[in-house]
Amino acid sequence: MSLFNNLFGKSKVEPMPDVFWNYLESEQQLEEIKKTSFEKPVTIFKHSTRCSISRMSWNQFQKHYNIPNDKMELYYLDLLEHRSLSNAIEEQFQVLHQSPQILVIKDGVVVFHTSHESIDANDLEEYVSA
Template identity: 35%
Template sequence: MPTFTQITTSEQLEAAIQQSLEKPVLLFKHSTRCPISAGAYAEAQRYLAGSPNSDASYVLIHVVEDRPVSLEAADRLGVEHASPQAILLKEGRAVWNTSHSRITSSALKEALS
């Protein structure tokens, strides 16, 4: 079963963007202090426990603890910051994103199919 790999540095963010040149990368921005984010994270975990796209990579940024990387991701990808937020990267750019209660296992499944 795929799992999220936490990224905490600019270099790891760059590596995830570069990896999206080869395969889809789902970036999940998560606040460990927010109940809405906890619910969205549970939905993302439910997606991973179901039938996830095994060709994709899954990365996680904790938006409070790693705020500089979270803000850099928003800048680099041209996606306004939100938390929680799911951003799908392909070919080095954001091709889909959603946030808050719109992050569901079914929405992730559709985006990654």
């Protein structure tokens, strides 16, 4: 069973100690995200825990992410548990659903989004104010 978990992962992803993740679990949080995005950028990472490409992107993102918590807020969306939230994000922010996918929200709108192997944590630095 250990090999199976290593290949496909567990349902809940354990956040790395130096990266603080907010778990996106309700549509009400989308309003909080919009509001917060006027103070600092917010990134949503949409992740499918059963997809190897998503797992690879997730691991690389966490490995290379180095923005302090006070400069950017991170949200994690487990697509297997909350797929309907991805639909709400698509509708509210007018960005077609992909998996894996990141969206950067600033001043209430998506200013950057990408998916699959194009996800690179280093791309987010340009959206952080000094």
